[in-house]
Amino acid sequence: MTAPARLEVKDLRKSYGSVVVLKGVDLAVEAGQVLAFLGANGAGKSTLLNCVSGAQDADTGDILVESASLRGLNPRQVQDQGVAIIYQHFQVFEGLSVAENIFLGHEIRRGGRVDRRAQNRQAQELLDRLGVEDIDPRADLGSLGVGERKVVEIARALRLKPKFLILDEPTASLSDKEAKALHEVIRQAVARDGIGVIYVTHFLDEIHKIADQVTILRDGRILWTRPVGEVSIADMTDAISPDALMTGLDKTPFQADGAEMLQIEDLTTDFVGPINVALHPGEVLGIYGLMGAGRTELLECLSGAAPQSGGRLQIGGTLRRFRTPREAQDQGVALVASDRKEQSLFSSFSAVENLLVPHMGRSPMPRMLRNFNSEGLAFERAARRLNIQPPNPRMQGQRFSGGNAQKIMVSRWLIEGAEIKLLLLDEPTQGVDIGARHELYEALAEVKRKGTTIIVASSDATEICLLADKVMVLGRGQQVALIDNPHDEELLIELAHKAEHGTQQDVPVGEKEMGAMQ
Amino acid sequence: MTDTGLTRGTTGAPLEAKAEKDWFELAVAAALPMAIALLALFFYIKAPVFMTVNNWIAISVQVSALMTISIPFALLLMAGKIDLSVGSTLALCGVVAGLSFEPLGIAGAVLLTLAVGTVVGLINGVFVSSLGMSPIIVTLGTLTLIRGLAQWLAPNPIFGFPEEFLVIGYERVLGLPILTWIMLTVIALGVGVMALLPIGPQIVALGVNKRAAFLVGLRVKAIGIGLYAATGFFVAVAALMSISRINSAPAGTLGIGVELSVLTAVLLGGIPFTGGKGSVLRVVLGVWLLGMLSNGLILMNVPTELSLMTTGLVLIVAAGLDVLRSRRS
Known part of the structure; x- marks a missing residue:
């Protein structure tokens, strides 16, 4: 034999x-x-x-x-x-x-x-x-x-x-x-x-x-x-679970003070909703769900990339309905889309152009003539802040590793003067190596400290528990749970599975875990 | 950039690969200027009159209208769009100018012509960018439609334009023909827009990744419409240039096949058919190569048929080079 x-x-x-x-x-x-x-x-x-x-x-x-x-x-x-x-x-x-x-x-x-x-x-x-x-x-x-x-x-x-x-x-x-x-x-x-x-x-x-x-x-x-x-x-x-990820991340329970920054009431799109949630400045909402649960659709709606069919979206107390991503960005709402290659990277553009394309011809970049000096400085700052490797402003976007390319994508909305109040991230660590992942998390923690509200959608329950102050579980486009201070990954996975495949009544309601139920 | 405090390890291997690739890129990048230089040398040997200042000025006049259209067309192609109606629009604009000199005067006729060109561009732009229709299909439609419109407006060739207008076609200023000056202005505009204005990278971004361009907040529709309108405007300029040279505006033949010459020149200039990259200066070289080819072959008394075949061959060779380059990367 x-x-x-x-x-x-x-x-x-x-x-x-x-x-x-x-x-x-x-x-x-x-x-x-x-x-x-x-x-x-x-x-x-x-x-x-x-x-x-x-x-x-x-x-x-x-x-x-x-x-x-x-x-x-x-x-x-x-x-x-x-x-x-x-x-x-x-x-x-x-x-x-x-x-x-x-x-x-x-x-x-x-x-x-x-x-x-x-x-x-x-x-x-x-x-x-x-x-x-x-x-x-x-x-x-x-x-x-x-x-x-x-x-x-x-x-x-x-x-x-x-x-x-x-x-x-x-x-x-x-x-x-x-x-x-x-x-x-x-x-x-x-x-x-x-x-x-x-x-x-x-x-x-x-x-x-x-x-x-x-x-x-x-x-x-x-x-x-x-x-x-x-x-x-x-x-x-x-x-x-890589312990490296945990170090340096502030996981003290979120203390809300002051007025809510974002209020979403009965918001619907063709597939998602009704969604209800309110977030404070500096609060991080995680959106968890299986593939096809409606995570991307919800973020696209909030960022003006997909139409809202009903409900109310208030930002800083003002009712908004965005028709394009540009309108949303003008109000301080920006999305880092999933699927970098298809949806956010300009593969043949240099790193500095990739970073600044969204700001060309509008604040904080000059409206009329480009200023190559300040463009270079903006890239240098971004590269230092997130450790973009190599810190070469002229290297083509497609030649960066996934992690470093993603750092550039996220940096777009962190540059000085971008004034983003609500940062939306869809699968931010897809195809991102562990070191870069940690650096991204740290950057997000810093953004949070500065009072930016963040919404992160992810299929990775560990990531959600690591980052979020509050988690919304989606299944079949429905909001099935809203959980404060999430720590139990297994529960999230279970909720998401049941929501996608079982009936609504099957979803267990843990008394302590549940902030609100739909 | 000096010390950025970044100390992550880098390996040497990718750098070597990069150096090799840059060498190849350089060779491909040098191909077009080299071709022009060798061709010029060849024509000089075969027909020494080719290498005279006056002949080069003559070439510049011959290509001036083509250049004026090719520059905005190049921007359009970089943004991943195309306008096949430029030849017909040229005819329409020529006809409109020819018909309106008498009732409106020269200034009025010029303004009306520029407006007509711009409006045709706007219409193309709205169909393509706002309604999301295929650029090739829409402008193939307007190609035929506008040619028909031009012929309907002027069933017989219009000729005999005011002398004050015709000076554009033959007068020189500061030693160069006005037509050459117009062409140089358009080149400078194109280079300036792409190199210095924030709109430059936005135009290319559309061609690289339309979805990403939309998501990062670029005004995808407005840019598209603007590019078509600009193309229409410069086609009108080219129409005025053309009819001032030939002193007539035959609706049936004016601008026939121009869309193909422009496309050839722009592709020779290294802009891929799918857009997303390109340089205005290389497009200038592409146009110049075409102009030199036809000029030199005429000086050599080569029959037109052979000259056509040569142009086609050059385009295919250029496309081959491009494939070679993309295979490498």
Whole structure:
């Protein structure tokens, strides 16, 4: 009998510019095993997955499948080597049937035409093997729930008979029931086909149900790898949460004094609401919810990027309804949007232009002629304040690491004279390494001390608990809870899951925790 | 910048990669000026008259109208938009000027022409920027529509303009033709706007990332409409320049194909079809290269067909260089 196949990562290193993200990662998973892979945002998980999948190449080190190196291969070639990856964001298409999705790009042909019948039959076999009975291969994907869509993605990956399957937060938008069903599917795949699985997740309670081993990635290094039987959830929580984040952050309960700065009453958009909350100067509201809960929609509405359909928004006691982000900015309300590349970075612009584009031709920058000297000074100050690396004003935006680019995005609204009273941040630490994350948090703490009200939306409960004085939990666009001084991440996660998938009545109301309920 | 108190470690590797890339960038950046220099040398050898001050002034007059349109057109393309109606608008403006000299006088006719050009631009801008329609489709529509309008206004060629107007086409001031001065003014305006005014980076920002431009509070619609209006205005200027040279305004042929010449020049100048970057000075070189090509080939007695083919070839070579550059980065 030969030894089981192994997927091995050996001393993998990867830097972006001056930021070292992976500092020598060693990892191994055997065929027939499930390795749970944990780490906080910014620990380097995505970078590692991208290196393995062929989306990026590492600087040094090796990735081996049965002693064949995957270094330098493109994603297609990695797939051919027997490693399949399923990303968090769905890559299935409505308007195509389940079978068509499964065979997309590898259609079964007969006489030049797609053989739908054969595809349906084989899709059925694949689904049967996974123990899934209630998905019809001929059904339109649009008619499937999110959990079933994940199963379709897994079926598609397994169709190529991979030796290893990497799942990136497969249950992020699934209900408990759907997650349970998905676990069963994965167990089937492991047991029947003997594939090895790397399972990335934020939900620690899944791990004992699905994994054989647990690996913790922290700050670009593997902290430890242990058999799942030997670790408790508390062990994992302690290991993941980077203590570096906590230092220097003021977590004394917020003391409101003076008038409220922001009052939101029955605010609605087409999808979100009614929302009710009031915030003081210097208060931080966290908005927590699963993917698609309405976090982004709410922030976009408050920042003038999406229309408000009803209710009242008062800022400093004055009723406002913004039609464009510019109108909101004129009243001191600014948004740092999620998805930096798509929504906030000007990739080919220099750092200084990226920083100052929002202020070109308006206060505090000169209205008529540009003043390159003061532009340079503004960048220098921002670079010093948030430790932007490298502090090179002329470097192109796209060449900064995620963390440093994000520092520039946030700095836009912190420059002198910008006078932002309400700062809105959507997933501010997405794709941000741990060091930069800490620096961003510190900058926000400083902004808060100066009396700016902040609203942070995040899918990371740890981040919310770290930053927020008050948390609003959203589910299906509804405000399901408003909690003062949040500290219990598990509660937030639970509330968000129930809100998204259960009925409203299921949401438990802890007496101490609840400030208000919708 | 001196000591900023930043002491995070930096590695040497990315810097080396950067140096290599800069070398390549430099080579690509030098390609256009080099092409112009080599071409000039080639024409000089084949037809020595090419390298005379008077011939270069003649080239400047030949390209003056094209340049006047290409500069605002370049800004439009940098912002990720396009105007295919410039040729037709040129005809309409020429016709309007030609028809209004008699009733309105020269000043009145010039003002009316500039207004018509600007209004056509505004209409394009409103359809594209306010209503969010496709720039190519909208201006393809106005290309045909406005040509029709011009021909309807003046079914027969108009000719014989007031002498006081025609001086624009041949008179010199301080040794240079007025047309050349107008062209230089437009170039200076274009360079100045992009280099010194806050609107410069805002225009490019639109082409780089429209969503981000909107979210950071740029007046996306107003900038778009303004750029179309400016293009219309300068097309009107170019129309006045053209008809002052040829002393007629034939609605059916005036400005035919100008949109393609302008596009060729601007793309030669290194502005990608998708916008988001570019330099006004390089567009000037692009226009100049086209002007030199046609001038030099005529001096060499090369038939027009061959001259057309050469222009097309040059554009494709330039596009190839651009692909090479984007592959590298």
